[in-house]
Amino acid sequence: MLSTARIANLGDALWEATHAFPTQTAFIEANRDRVNGVWTHGEVRAEADRLGGLLQSKGVEANDRVAILMGNQARWPISAMAAFRVGAIVMPLDYKLTPAEQLALLQHGTPKALITEQVIWRRLVEEDPTIADALIPLIPEAPDDADLKGAIRWESESTPVIPASRRREDTACIVYSSGTGGTPKGCMLSHGNYLAQAEILGTLFPLVETDRYFSILPTNHAIDFMCGFILPMLFGATVVHQRTLRPQFIASTMKRQGITHMAVVPLLLKALGDRIREQLDALPDWQRRIADGLISVNDNLTAKRPNQRVSSLLLKPIHEAFGGRLKQLFCGGAFVDPELAQFFYRLGLPVAIGYGLTEAGTVVTVNDLKPFRPDTVGMPVRGTSLEIRDADANGIGEVWIQGPTVMQGYLDAPELTAEAIVDGWLRTGDLGHFDASGHLKLVGRRSNMIVTGGGKNIYPEDVEATFDDLSDCEESCVFATDFIWPRGSMVDETLVLVIRPQDALTKDTRTMVAERNRTLADFKRVSHLLVWSEPFPRTASMKVKRSELAKQIGEQCAPNALEEAA
Amino acid sequence: MNITDQLITLASRRFQVDPATLQPEDDFFEKLGIDSIQALDLLSEVEMHFDVEIPDYELQGVVTFAALSALIEGRV
Numbered sequence: 001m002l003s004t005a006r007i008a009n010l011g012d013a014l015w016e017a018t019h020a021f022p023t024q025t026a027f028i029e030a031n032r033d034r035v036n037g038v039w040t041h042g043e044v045r046a047e048a049d050r051l052g053g054l055l056q057s058k059g060v061e062a063n064d065r066v067a068i069l070m071g072n073q074a075r076w077p078i079s080a081m082a083a084f085r086v087g088a089i090v091m092p093l094d095y096k097l098t099p100a101e102q103l104a105l106l107q108h109g110t111p112k113a114l115i116t117e118q119v120i121w122r123r124l125v126e127e128d129p130t131i132a133d134a135l136i137p138l139i140p141e142a143p144d145d146a147d148l149k150g151a152i153r154w155e156s157e158s159t160p161v162i163p164a165s166r167r168r169e170d171t172a173c174i175v176y177s178s179g180t181g182g183t184p185k186g187c188m189l190s191h192g193n194y195l196a197q198a199e200i201l202g203t204l205f206p207l208v209e210t211d212r213y214f215s216i217l218p219t220n221h222a223i224d225f226m227c228g229f230i231l232p233m234l235f236g237a238t239v240v241h242q243r244t245l246r247p248q249f250i251a252s253t254m255k256r257q258g259i260t261h262m263a264v265v266p267l268l269l270k271a272l273g274d275r276i277r278e279q280l281d282a283l284p285d286w287q288r289r290i291a292d293g294l295i296s297v298n299d300n301l302t303a304k305r306p307n308q309r310v311s312s313l314l315l316k317p318i319h320e321a322f323g324g325r326l327k328q329l330f331c332g333g334a335f336v337d338p339e340l341a342q343f344f345y346r347l348g349l350p351v352a353i354g355y356g357l358t359e360a361g362t363v364v365t366v367n368d369l370k371p372f373r374p375d376t377v378g379m380p381v382r383g384t385s386l387e388i389r390d391a392d393a394n395g396i397g398e399v400w401i402q403g404p405t406v407m408q409g410y411l412d413a414p415e416l417t418a419e420a421i422v423d424g425w426l427r428t429g430d431l432g433h434f435d436a437s438g439h440l441k442l443v444g445r446r447s448n449m450i451v452t453g454g455g456k457n458i459y460p461e462d463v464e465a466t467f468d469d470l471s472d473c474e475e476s477c478v479f480a481t482d483f484i485w486p487r488g489s490m491v492d493e494t495l496v497l498v499i500r501p502q503d504a505l506t507k508d509t510r511t512m513v514a515e516r517n518r519t520l521a522d523f524k525r526v527s528h529l530l531v532w533s534e535p536f537p538r539t540a541s542m543k544v545k546r547s548e549l550a551k552q553i554g555e556q557c558a559p560n561a562l563e564e565a566a
Numbered sequence: 567m568n569i570t571d572q573l574i575t576l577a578s579r580r581f582q583v584d585p586a587t588l589q590p591e592d593d594f595f596e597k598l599g600i601d602s603i604q605a606l607d608l609l610s611e612v613e614m615h616f617d618v619e620i621p622d623y624e625l626q627g628v629v630t631f632a633a634l635s636a637l638i639e640g641r642v
Contacts, residue, residue: 071623095623096626098626119621119624244621245606245622246607246609246622247603247606248607248610249610267602268603270603453601518596518629523602
């Protein structure tokens, strides 16, 4: 790994790496069964310098913000490197949000430039025709005859870039952890935050130049940004981008490109696991018995630590389905089902389970696999301290974090920052305890939010407006179901809509709830309804006292009082 | 058989649902009880059936059989 000890900022680290490994392949872009393009580290540097010059020629200066709103492709990290080269702050945005949600974040973050794709740009302009006046849009790969709607071609030639210097304490990125409907939470992460995280993870999970990381999580996601961009660059390894998440093409690309490392969210890990289970179940009895025997042998041989060479020999057909070179899976973004992680480990496909949140970089605890512990999220990483505050009799309390990866604060939200960071410690809102060996076990959340299997943070406040002014209804409020009735689990989390009807809940109201629910993205929908007859407790300024209402409901109702929202 | 009906037949076969219970304006996530990865699997089958290629980003916000049908119609 490139030594970052004397490097002042993330942009310089990436730029130095392209010099250290000039002819090594940096990016391969796969699209279904085709390869769209291949870039060496040297070519990446040349492209980033050209684009940096273009950004500068259009007026982007140090400390300006540059938003990146693209699917997985090589131009994403090249664009980020170009922005860093001119000292700009990168704002990675989620291409899966609706145009209205993307516009809300653009309005909040006020970037000077936006680098996006033609289809996304067209949708943004349709939603808000004035958007082209508010920023400098750049789009790659536009056909020659395309109507760019005020955008500049990403590929345009430029004047030479004049690099800008940044310090470790300067902001490198603003990453939105939530707030598409409520108050946006733009986490300001410094160059020092990223370099510290890269040093920590690079020591724990070193790569070699022949390794190939498969980037299928969106690069705006903290895990892919670190594991599928920064780390492979610093190690001179290769990143394979894939433009589709369809399982059949994931499998074929893994085989064709010889993927060694990959990060997934629990939802995708489950889909991959289901496929293996289906294939195992389809085996004739005698073959199944042999497979089970080999899995047991592998189990014994890898009890203390993984051994990729042994596992891939013993369980060759299963490993070949993943390309035959897979060394390591990372799973994050949401709680990982321990049984599922155990299933993969038994097949010789170790899943590194960690715990992290955007506010603290990528991970603050990680399982080092020596030995594998699927029941925990591992131990704190080097240099990071975790404390359990306000613990109950069982040692369970809120997880607080201090360390070199904790964010600087939320953009333009001093009150939110003051709530989140207290005396240099980040309050996570997550509940957990340490076991005797120092591994962290998470058991629930103190905060009123859910994390989906796809790794999306959903705050009830963000979906509540969808259910405003329901007919025959006095008031309504959305909760994370576990916030009212804690289960001690963080899988299959759901939202519940609490309604106080004028009289009784009418058919019209139910229909209206179902209709409005359908307007939300599938992962944001409320799954249940609860009818509540008492007026909601409110503050002097008429805001619902959520904690008090949740407590009242929890004390007076059982979870079986819920009805399906659909 | 029109495109929407063909889509409903494909979906009902794959997820073993009675096609008579599926309507063009139905939200297929909700009606079939599937997650986003399973939906992508279904779409791969749809692409093969109609011999079209639909990039993932074109599918953002497409949740009904009718909307998916319109997307395919523009490409076949």
